[in-house]
Amino acid sequence: MKRIGVFTSGGDAPGMNACIRAVVRTALYHGIEVYGIMRGYSGMIKGEIVRLDTTSVANIVQRGGTILKSARSQKFMTKEGRQQAFDQLVNHKIEGLVAIGGNGTFTGAMKFEEEFGIPTVGAPGTIDNDLYGTDYTIGYDTAVNTALDAIDKIRDTADSHDRAFFVEVMGRDSGYIAIPCAIGGGAEIVLVPEQQQSIDTVIETLQTARKRQKSSFLIIVAEGDEEGNATIVANKVKEAIPEMDARVTVIGHIQRGGAPSAADRLLASQIGIAAVEGLVNGMRNVMAGIVDRKLVYTPFHDTIYKKKLINQGFMRMVEILSV
Ligand code: F6P
Numbered sequence: 001m002k003r004i005g006v007f008t009s010g011g012d013a014p015g016m017n018a019c020i021r022a023v024v025r026t027a028l029y030h031g032i033e034v035y036g037i038m039r040g041y042s043g044m045i046k047g048e049i050v051r052l053d054t055t056s057v058a059n060i061v062q063r064g065g066t067i068l069k070s071a072r073s074q075k076f077m078t079k080e081g082r083q084q085a086f087d088q089l090v091n092h093k094i095e096g097l098v099a100i101g102g103n104g105t106f107t108g109a110m111k112f113e114e115e116f117g118i119p120t121v122g123a124p125g126t127i128d129n130d131l132y133g134t135d136y137t138i139g140y141d142t143a144v145n146t147a148l149d150a151i152d153k154i155r156d157t158a159d160s161h162d163r164a165f166f167v168e169v170m171g172r173d174s175g176y177i178a179i180p181c182a183i184g185g186g187a188e189i190v191l192v193p194e195q196q197q198s199i200d201t202v203i204e205t206l207q208t209a210r211k212r213q214k215s216s217f218l219i220i221v222a223e224g225d226e227e228g229n230a231t232i233v234a235n236k237v238k239e240a241i242p243e244m245d246a247r248v249t250v251i252g253h254i255q256r257g258g259a260p261s262a263a264d265r266l267l268a269s270q271i272g273i274a275a276v277e278g279l280v281n282g283m284r285n286v287m288a289g290i291v292d293r294k295l296v297y298t299p300f301h302d303t304i305y306k307k308k309l310i311n312q313g314f315m316r317m318v319e320i321l322s323v
Pocket of ligand 1: 172
């Protein structure tokens with residue numbers, strides 16, 4: 001393999017830059033040319049492809065966001081879009097790809113490989129940590145720390161005013177951010193998409209805590225919880241406990257930005273090296289990940305369709321520690 005492309009796709013995540021840097025430098029180390037594809041599949045279709053050298057990735061290991069930019073491309077979901085992307089890769093003589101992203105990114109890569117045979121190795125880059133085949137995804141650790149920092153501040157004001165705060169954290173299909181935030185932030189309740197918990201249980205838990213003279217409360221809601229987002233949950237609770245002074249905070253995209261933590265820089269660098277070396281060794285349609293501290297390559301099919309389960313022990317911890 002003489003020339004590869006690298007791109008970031010889907011929601012950005014802190015550490016993506018560290019991963020790009022590792023991909024570029026590992027490729028150069030192995031004598032392979034590297035091209036950066038801007039704006040994910042969207043830039044691949046349009047031919048927004050630029051040569052990267054070692055200085056292109058200098059001074060980015062510590063920066064949030066992604067120098068290659070990111071996008072969610074509707075056009076790549078069509079055969080016509082994928083054909084255009086393939087033509088662009090052929091024009092640029094790109095023989096293999098490193099795709100940094102999440103579920104949607106790998107679904108696209110799998111389809112692309114099926115149709116056009118371009119080998120791709122994936123790097124798990126998403127704050128959601130919802131990918132099977134790696135204990136942690138790039139950006140997750142930073143996002144949890146960012147959310148937790150905000151939650152600590154909310155706790156201060158909640159305590160001063162004897163209020164309940166319903167705090168929404170990211171995670172469309174996953175409670176991976178919500179759970180450590182609940183444990184680390186001392187929340188009374190956590191609501192996650194992976195586990196059904198009725199509003200009645202939430203109300204009962206809050207009523208019991210109020211009887212014990214607790215005066216401030218934190219309820220962490222993952223945005224994809226089936227009872228609804230934090231605003232919906234808060235409204236339902238306020239109907240049942242009108243005397244409770246409640247507020248809602250949506251932490252939002254702050255969770256996606258900022259300098260990556262040490263853990264994310266390390267993970268991103270490890271995975272970036274592994275992705276290129278996987279390609280060099282003839283791998284395709286797999287994601288590089290770390291499971292039990294060991295490097296593993298998991299087929300895209302499994303990363304997409306196998307469900308990474310939440311840790312039930314952690315859910316129990318929230319219950320015990322909020323007594
Ligand atoms: O996949 C990462 C993520 O941040 C999810 O947690 C969230 O639901 C989604 O992206 C938001 O996407 P967008 O920035 O496109 O609104």
